[in-house]
């Protein structure tokens with residue numbers, strides 16, 4: 001049956017699935033890289049403030065739209081609309097998000113494929129397959145195509161099975177493992193020389209830098225990407241949440257998990273950068289900037305793992321497998337976004353819709369791979385720097401200006417008796433109405449001006 005809607009079977013199932021969408025390469029790769037690029041602790045501080053004060057309210061707006069509509073993003077938004085104009089606006093916001101989720105998946109698959117190749121490399125080493133091991137980590141067209149396709153297949157395999165059997169089952173099993181390994185690695189890093197300098201760089205902010213507009217903008221973009229906002233993804237995940245759940249606390253918990261994992265990843269990778277530097281690997285230039293730019297995580301981690309001696313290969317393997325999994329719980333949420341739309345609006349069978357959309361996205365990935373230097377950066381910029389902020393801003397406008405306050409309250413009251421007197425209800429409606437759209441618009445205007 002194509003059109004029986006899924007629902008997360010348990011509270012913890014949703015938390016893990018939504019946290020699975022949020023936690024991904026953005027946390028473990030993007031956040032530490034951005035932190036190192038933007039003055040360390042000052043970035044961390046601004047990121048934390050923005051994640052809770054702007055990203056969380058926008059995240060709640062999207063979840064709420066989905067839970068109310070119990071449908072894909074376009075249908076859910078249209079259920080809130082009264083006039084024809086609003087319905088058209090709803091289509092643009094919902095469909096726009098779906099397009100950006102698909103575009104994000106097209107480059108995410110390439111990066112996640114690279115993670116997979118790093119997971120396979122230690123096995124080929126242990127097995128003594130030197131030729132393969134070299135091929136696996138050397139950037140080449142064929143390697144990139146191969147691993148991107150493999151990653152896409154994994155994503156498709158899970159998505160074809162639907163909400164309960166696919167998304168929820170996998171997310172609940174794998175997320176806790178990732179957190180456990182991160183903590184073990186942090187403990188290990190702090191036994192090494194140089195880690196305390198890194199800790200200082202990570203936690204001791206230079207407050208004068210916190211006002212740097214570029215830093216603020218990068219931190220906001222990172223917070224949006226990390227919570228998967230502005231892609232219709234959280235609308236569709238919201239639609240799978242039962243009406244018995246307390247949405248306010250669910251959303252807060254997912255935000256906390258997402259931010260904590262980014263914070264933990266930074267606590268591992270920033271000190272590891274200084275450890276690597278102390279061991280003679282060139283990480284920072286004289287002026288403190290990163291030598292290998294956004295690839296630094298790929299340089300630092302292997303060097304950390306090789307310092308572990310014999311167990312290093314096993315740890316490297318485990319780490320990159322878990323990274324691939326973290327990417328997978330995000331990629332399934334991206335693919336679910338267009339798939340649920342086509343299944344519900346065009347009555348297509350789920351398996352067929354998954355295959356067709358997965359295929360189209362892979363073709364876009366292949367096009368990007370054919371000219372990585374130009375296209376990768378371009379697609380990332382279009383989807384994350386323009387697309388996500390605009391769609392998130394429009395979703396906030398929808399909730400703040402089109403949706404009736406009383407209806408919002410009624411939706412929030414399902415699964416929570418005490419909304420009216422809560423701090424959330426006193427602040428959040430104003431927030432989504434005025435502060436979120438204004439702040440996001442400012443970010444966007446800045447992009448246009450630079």
Ligand code: PHE
Pocket residue numbers: 021022023024025026027101104225226227228229231233330331333334
């Ligand atoms: N939040 C995911 C990450 O941090 C990326 C993502 C973006 C997932 C948009 C879904 C939608 O890696």
